[in-house]
Amino acid sequence: MKLRLKNISLSLADFTLQVDEELNRRVTAIFGPSGAGKTSLLDLIAGLRRPGSALIELGVSTLTDTTRGVDVPALIRQIVYVPLDLALFPHLSVRRNLLYGHKAEAENSPLFRVANVVRILEIEPLLDRSIANLSGGEKQRVALARALLSSPRLLLLDEPLSSLDAKLKSQILPFLERVRSEFPLPILYVTHSTEEVAALCDEVMMLERGRIVRRGAPEELFGSNGHAGQSPVSNPS
Numbered sequence: 318m319k320l321r322l323k324n325i326s327l328s329l330a331d332f333t334l335q336v337d338e339e340l341n342r343r344v345t346a347i348f349g350p351s352g353a354g355k356t357s358l359l360d361l362i363a364g365l366r367r368p369g370s371a372l373i374e375l376g377v378s379t380l381t382d383t384t385r386g387v388d389v390p391a392l393i394r395q396i397v398y399v400p401l402d403l404a405l406f407p408h409l410s411v412r413r414n415l416l417y418g419h420k421a422e423a424e425n426s427p428l429f430r431v432a433n434v435v436r437i438l439e440i441e442p443l444l445d446r447s448i449a450n451l452s453g454g455e456k457q458r459v460a461l462a463r464a465l466l467s468s469p470r471l472l473l474l475d476e477p478l479s480s481l482d483a484k485l486k487s488q489i490l491p492f493l494e495r496v497r498s499e500f501p502l503p504i505l506y507v508t509h510s511t512e513e514v515a516a517l518c519d520e521v522m523m524l525e526r527g528r529i530v531r532r533g534a535p536e537e538l539f540g541s542n543g544h545a546g547q548s549p550v551s552n553p554s
Contacts, residue, residue: 318503323372327357334358334527342519344497344504349524355507359473363398364391375471397469401476403460405448411459412444419466429468437495438462454485458492465500472504478513493517511539
């Protein structure tokens with residue numbers, strides 16, 4: 318499904334976020350230093366911030382068009398955003414977190430049934446536990462499951478492994494690979510990790526001070542040594 322991000326302009330503290338891209342790969346990494354505007358871009362796509370200007374289209378649906386006054390509310394964009402802090406409800410059990418936002422009609426789809434998502438992310442033993450009693454890796458799997466159970470058209474993941482130590486990252490990365498392989502959803506994946514990009518992503522957009530400075534396949538940008546090269550990569554769109 319194509320995601321069009323045209324004429325994006327959003328004033329931030331030290332620079333203006335400016336993006337003009339079309340994305341049609343399954344998993345696209347948004348890669349760059351802290352403060353580059355990565356999370357702000359996700360906020361615009363999710364409908365959580367208002368841009369100075371933007372045309373945002375997902376498939377045939379226009380989500381934002383400042384020239385025509387179109388601004389689809391975040392709650393009905395069918396976009397799920399898993400933020401850095403996961404935004405789980407600490408006063409609810411895992412089961413009740415999962416069912417929040419889950420549509421009854423989704424049970425008609427084998428893919429988005431509760432039982433299927435629970436099986437893929439291996440969280441059945443956690444269902445009756447409280448969020449407060451989960452490890453960081455368990456919380457991450459619950460957050461992914463809750464996101465999937467809303468039957469999204471687009472999944473936004475903001476540094477999903479950044480709060481985990483190396484051991485937990487190695488345990489959770491295979492679950493992200495499962496999500497990628499089992500669910501035919503476009504995913505935007507914000508990360509600082511070349512390892513995560515190599516394992517999960519089809520394409521990388523490198524963002525610096527609000528602008529896409531390079532774009533291409535992970536092996537083109539990082540090569541075998543895991544470091545970004547110096548030669549520019551042309552926009553393949």
